[in-house]
Amino acid sequence: MPYQMPFKSLLTPGHTACAGCGEILAMRHVLDAAGANTIIAGATGCGEVTTSKYPTSSFRVPWIHANFENASAVASGILAAMRYRCNEASKHRSNESKAQEISEPVNQLTSPEGAPSGSTNLIAWGGDGATFDIGLGLISGSWERRENILYVCFDNEAYMNTGVQASGSTPIDANTTTSEPGAKSMGNSLQKKDMVRIALAHDCVYVATATVGNVLDIEAKVKKALSMTGPKYLQILVTCVPGWYTDAKDTIKVARLAQQTGIYPVVEYVDGKLVNVAKCPRPRSSVEEYLKLQGRFKHLFKDEKGATEIKRIQEKAEENVRKYNLQ
Ligand SMILES: Cc1ncc(C[n+]2csc(CCOP(=O)(O)OP(=O)(O)O)c2C)c(N)n1
Ligand code: SF4
Numbered sequence: 001m002p003y004q005m006p007f008k009s010l011l012t013p014g015h016t017a018c019a020g021c022g023e024i025l026a027m028r029h030v031l032d033a034a035g036a037n038t039i040i041a042g043a044t045g046c047g048e049v050t051t052s053k054y055p056t057s058s059f060r061v062p063w064i065h066a067n068f069e070n071a072s073a074v075a076s077g078i079l080a081a082m083r084y085r086c087n088e089a090s091k092h093r094s095n096e097s098k099a100q101e102i103s104e105p106v107n108q109l110t111s112p113e114g115a116p117s118g119s120t121n122l123i124a125w126g127g128d129g130a131t132f133d134i135g136l137g138l139i140s141g142s143w144e145r146r147e148n149i150l151y152v153c154f155d156n157e158a159y160m161n162t163g164v165q166a167s168g169s170t171p172i173d174a175n176t177t178t179s180e181p182g183a184k185s186m187g188n189s190l191q192k193k194d195m196v197r198i199a200l201a202h203d204c205v206y207v208a209t210a211t212v213g214n215v216l217d218i219e220a221k222v223k224k225a226l227s228m229t230g231p232k233y234l235q236i237l238v239t240c241v242p243g244w245y246t247d248a249k250d251t252i253k254v255a256r257l258a259q260q261t262g263i264y265p266v267v268e269y270v271d272g273k274l275v276n277v278a279k280c281p282r283p284r285s286s287v288e289e290y291l292k293l294q295g296r297f298k299h300l301f302k303d304e305k306g307a308t309e310i311k312r313i314q315e316k317a318e319e320n321v322r323k324y325n326l327q
C-alpha cells in the first residue's frame with residue numbers, strides 16, 4: 001500500500017535529512033506558509049542535497065538548484081524573466097504596439113497562453129554558510145536593487161553538509177572541525193556575524209529572526225514578509241543533530257532555549273523599525289541549560305577555563321536582553 005502522509009505539505013517525505021533535522025522542518029513550514037504559488041531558488045547545502053537527489057525531488061513547487069553562492073542572483077534572474085513575460089502578456093492582451101511597460105517589481109507569472117495567473121512568491125534560500133559568507137555579495141546586490149524577493153537563511157551555525165566547518169555564523173567557543181578545542185583553543189574564537197544588522201543597513205523592508213522551536217512564528221513571519229513588496233530577510237535558527245551533537249528528540253527544546261536564554265534574539269523589523277520581540281520567560285533560562293544539551297560545547301564543562309567562557313556567553317545573552325528589551 002503506498003505511504004499516505006497524515007498531512008498535506010509542499011515538501012514531501014522521502015528526503016534524506018537526518019532524523020531530527022531542524023533545517024528540513026523549518027523548510028517545510030516556510031514552504032507551506034508561502035503556498036503553492038511560489039518559486040524557490042535554493043543554494044546548495046543540506047537543504048538541497050537531502051531534497052533533490054537525481055532524479056527525485058521533494059518539492060511540489062517550482063524549485064531551482066543554485067550554486068553555493070548564487071541563490072539570490074538566480075532569483076534575480078527569475079524575477080527578470082517574470083517581468084519580461086508579464087510585459088509580453090500585457091502586449092499580447094492589449095494588442096497594442098505601445099504596450100505599457102511594467103517598471104515596478106511585480107511578481108506575476110503568465111500561463112502558457114499568456115493570461116496572468118496571479119501574484120507569485122519568489123524565495124531565495126540557503127544555509128548560513130551560503131548566506132553569511134559565500135553568497136553575501138550577491139545577496140547585497142539583490143537588496144541594493146530592491147528586488148521583490150524573500151531571502152530565507154536556515155542558520156545551523158556551520159557548514160554542515162560538508163562536515164561541520166565553522167562559518168561566519170558559528171558562535172564563539174563552538175567545536176567544529178575547523179575550530180577544535182585543545183590546549184591552546186576554546187573552540188571557535190570569533191563572534192557570530194550580525195546578519196540582521198547587515199540586512200537592516202540595506203534598508204530591507206522586512207527583517208526578522210525565528211527559531212525552529214516555534215514553527216507557527218515561522219509561518220506567520222513568512223506570510224507577513226510575502227505580503228510586503230521589496231527585499232526581505234528571514235533568518236531561522238535550526239538545530240543540526242550531528243553538527244551540534246544533540247539528541248534528535250531535543251531539536252525543538254534546544255532551539256527554544258536559544259530564544260528563551262536571550263542568546264538568539266527573536267526579533268522583527270518592518271521598514272527598519274523594531275516592531276516585535278519574543279520575550280524571554282521569567283525566570284529566564286541560563287545559557288548553561290542551552291549549552292549543556294549540545295556536544296559542540298562539551299569542552300566548556302570540563303574546567304575553570306570553560307566556566308569562564310560560559311560566563312562570557314551568559315554576558316552576551318544579558319547584552320541581548322538589554323539591547324532588545326527581551327524581558
Ligand atoms: C563554491 C563552492 N564551495 C564549496 C562548496 C562545497 N559545499 C557545498 S554545501 C557546503 C556547506 C553548506 O553550508 P551551509 O550553507 O551552512 O548549509 P548547511 O549544509 O549547513 O545547511 C559546502 C562548503 C560548493 N558547493 N561550492
Ligand atoms: S547534517 Fe544537520 S542540517 Fe544536514 S541533514 Fe543532518 S541534521 Fe540536517
Ligand SMILES: [Mg+2]
Nearest residue numbers: 127128158160
Ligand atoms: Mg549551515
